[in-house]
Amino acid sequence: MTSHYDAIVVGARCAGAPTAMLLARAGHRVVLVDRARFPSDTLSTHFIHQPGVARLKRWGLLEEVAASGCSPVRTLGLDLGDLVLSGSPAPADDVADAYCVRRTVLDHIGVEAAARAGAEVREGFAVRELTFDGDRVTGIRGRGQDGGTVTERARIVIGADGVASPVARAVGAPAYDVHPTLTCAYYAYWSGVELEGAELYPRPGRMIIAAPTNDGLVFSIAYWPRAEFGRVRTDVERHFEEALSLVPGLAERLRRGERVERFRGTGRLPNFRRRPHGEGWALVGDAGYHKDPILALGISDAYRDAELLAEAVDAGLSGRRRLADALAGYERRRNELSAQGYEMTIRFAGLGPPPPEMQALMAAVRHDPEQTGRLLGTFVGTWSAEEFFAPENVARIMGASVPEEV
Secondary structure (H helix, E strand, C coil), X not given: CCCEEEEEEECCCCCHHHHHHHHHHCCCCEEEEECCCCCCCCCCCCEECHHHHHHHHHHCCHHHHHCCCCCCECCEEEECCCCEEEECCCCECCECCEEECCHHHHHHHHHHHHHHHCCEEEECCEEEEEEEECCEEEEEEEECCCCCEEEEEEEEEEECCCCCCHHHHHHCCCEEEEECCCEXXXXXXXXXXXXXXXXXXXXXXXXXXXXXXXXXXXXXXXXEEHHHHHHHCCCHHHHHHHHHCCCHHHHHHHHXXXXXXXXXXXXXCCEEEECCEECCEEECHHHCEECCHHXXXXXXXXXXXXXHHHHHHHHHHCCCCCHHHHHHHHHHHHHHHHHHHHHHHHHHHCCCCCCHHHHHHHHHHCCCHHHHHHHHHHHHCCXXXXXXXXXXXXXXXXXXXXXXXX
16 A cells, blocks of 8 residues: 655654654654664764754753763863863853764654654665656655565655665765765773763874763774775774874773773765755755764754755745755755865864964963854854954954954
8 A cells, every 4th residue: 555645754863853853743744764673773973062952952852862861061172182172162052062872862762753743653664766757756665564565655755864875876866075085983882981071182193082972881983094994994992992092091091991882983984965856855964965974063964954954845845935946945055054064074084183373273262261162163063163263363362463454
């Protein structure tokens, strides 16, 4: 039997679940499908920066996250070795906290929220192909939990199915703004480690990060240049220990604790945007825009883009705008709002030291909590880089004056 929906969302994690939730809240008939069953894990940097937390609050989901056994992260430390910048990033909509949440927890919260909103949720559903009427996508065909073939139709099919998106592949969504893959990464969890805020340690050719996560555990991840992936993957534990040797203080704290799970990681960390819409289809989250996870912007960006896409689809399906025009507007806004984070990500993923002028600026603001928060905010998406790095502002920080134009 074939049903007809307003929207089919393929992929039920941090982009798909909120997209389905928001469309269902707007009164649309939505089915959300995923081959996984929840709760379940996936590769992730776990971090939700303040803009993402502000959306959770707006959606009424923050209390569930806060009650999940995950403490808020209120400080961010950037340790260059001979220079340490530590503070609280500028808030987003009065939200000052970030969270580093296990995906077994976060994605389950999202799926349940979509179901409460009225979306039909089908776990263990493997999409095999899209259905078409000419060039227009009309639905999906897949296998349900009982093993039978199921075909569903909808006015729009939304691919929230990750970086390798089968939906994007099926519609031939072109990529653009492509940058080479720059890093590879592995992470694990430790118990018995005292850590309150997030700590970032850029080192030549490396980045090591640690933050508290659920159940009193500490999450730590190391990055290497992508060219080293073949070597690193042969003995991840040894290479992780070598990376930690560059940050003795963190290394000692982790050694006093106990690693409680295996290392997980990947060398598949591309940087691209895809055209996120066409006749009868749209893309959201990593399916439409993926970047290196070194600044952990993925979840917050997925939440933002879910909101943007849901607004566009609602406007199109309700007749307030032509759907094609609304989706084109979604792409423009996505690209505008992600431009700063994409540029920052590419810079950090190069794994080189900050340029001398940046180090001088960091040294100048480190005793000024407000300016420190603004600088850190440019990394996490709560402060405009254009505003902070404007010559007039830099001159004020450095105690100089801007020459008058003649």
